[in-house]
Amino acid sequence: MNSIVCIKRVPDTTSATLKIDAENRKLDDGNLVFSINEADNYALEEALLLQEEFGGEITLISVGPKECDDIIRMGLAKGATRGIRITPDNLYKLDPYAIANLIAEQIKELEYDLIFTGCMANDDNFGQLGVTLAGLLNIPHISLAVKIQANEDYAIIDRELEGGLMEQFNIKFPAVITIQTGINEPRYASIFGIKRASKKEIRFVENISAQGIKVHTEKMYLPPPGDTAEIFTGNPEETAEKVYEILKTKGLI
């Protein structure tokens, strides 16, 4: 069973103070730490599990700057077969449709049963690319998969709905599956895997311009300060005292 896994390089912004670059179009990401998007790591693991069960090859594909090679190498170290990194000239203007176009173009020649993506990228929060790709390739898709029982040419998949409910579908290959976090336990790369990965191929697709951009970024800005919490300052002893007072006044203890 051959699969393709789309992986995105995203910054960890949870504890960072963010800045926007002069043109207001892009995050100033100089001091941020980047890694594979959380859901994509689960998607990769799902492909590796299927590879262990059915054999076959895994192709990783990432659209982004040359630093994407780091996440591709990590995936190769875990057991993927090869990587493709696409770096178009107009990288910072792309919308998911344009990214999906680039990916579709590069995988045309490949044989695949399944294409995996994450259900959502933690930077843009669209949750869009995988199902866009399915539309472009005209193959069926399931999004938000939380359980996959695969056979040679079809799978039974549970997809997650709101409130903890799931719905189950039977889907024939080739298909696109977008993976929700928590579906498996992503492995770590072994030292041996890391050594082996340095011999694997990454193909670079450069000097091209992405086509079909439909949505434009007008600007990025820090959200206007809204209502915010009353912040208690002081050392832990002092802030604890204030919290205690609140709980007591409100009859919560």
Added chain:
Amino acid sequence: MRKDIFVLVEHRKGEIRDITFELLTKARNMVQTGGFVYAIVLAKNGDNFIEKLKSEAHRILCIENEKLEHFHSDYYQQVLGSIITDRKPLLTLFGQTSYTMDIAPSLAVQLDLPIVMGCIEFEIGDDKIFTINQVYGGKIHTRFSFPSKNGGIISIQPGTFTAEQGDLSAEIERITFSFEEITNKKFIQFVEAVAGEIDITQAEKIVAIGRGIKEKDNLQIIEDFAESIGAVVACSRPIVDAGWLPKERQVGSSGKTVKPKLYIALGISGDFQHLIGMRNADTIIAVNKDPNAPIFGIADYGIVDDLLKIVPALKKKIMEKCEARSA
């Protein structure tokens, strides 16, 4: 010129979902003179839904078919593709839900339309549509635009707009549609989550933990603290993904919606999907070492510090005071 706004009516197990009323309210406020708000009902039997939507839209388009008994993105896409092509709305609105994530992107491809998913606001300009999206975990906003001449698709985060009762009386139109049989994807069944021992939706006080607790071993400190104030421990999604707490303790869009008297959020950043599950709690206290964490935008009180320092201090304070009170 295109003026109408279409809203897909989202329903599950016979109930219209709240997001639909939020979208219809917003659509009524946004639709420009001469345009109509359409509620699009796709169902096996639409009567029940039509009844509940009469006052909410100018027009209700209802397509009934056996194939629409359960949500199936491909059948939905066939009908929506056809009616959007025929009737040329300015916008088709969806909620950013699990159904929408399964249908809107491929529908946009089929129709060759621009689409922005996960917006918190939109505007209709002279020849462009603008949207505002929260990106980077809510720390940054982005303003997107697309030309409006061919129409477009937008999905909106649930809970962004408040639903208000409409006062329209909709014209109802039923259309028949002949579906192409889909053979490569079949709905099998709903799968219910297994019920756990603790029902967090019933709890009056909740201490919720997020990825900020760092290690599973730190759970004990949290449980001790929760016990000292008679609270149950709940969590954000990553804690469940890591297997540290069972799924039934997860708060948020794909977990439980809670409305306790007290919600203490420890090391939770405050992503949209989490906030939607807890923002109606009476009193919210957040502890996060990042002063810019979006959780402070919704909390009543906040402490910017390491939760592993604050939690033991809090527990100690509460024990001391309670002992002093009972002595």
